[in-house]
Amino acid sequence: MSCVDKCTCTYTSCGRWGKCCECVAYHKDKKQLPACYFSKEAEKTYDRSIENYIRTT
Numbered sequence: 001m002s003c004v005d006k007c008t009c010t011y012t013s014c015g016r017w018g019k020c021c022e023c024v025a026y027h028k029d030k031k032q033l034p035a036c037y038f039s040k041e042a043e044k045t046y047d048r049s050i051e052n053y054i055r056t057t
């Protein structure tokens with residue numbers, strides 16, 4: 001199984017899609033979490049903030 005098989009991000013045109021190392025580093029730098037942390041509904045909002053994670057978990 002590869003990262004691409006596991007990626008739950010619906011923003012599939014993102015250049016970091018399916019590339020966990022780049023994806024995590026990008027969101028970590030912004031003090032955010034990657035899509036795979038969020039529920040299906042919360043992920044669809046594209047709000048990757050920690051506040052949104054706490055609010056929806």
Ligand code: SF4
Pocket residue numbers: 009010011014015016017018022023024026027034035036
């Ligand atoms: S979580 Fe963010 S960086 Fe990762 S693929 Fe989705 S939009 Fe891109």
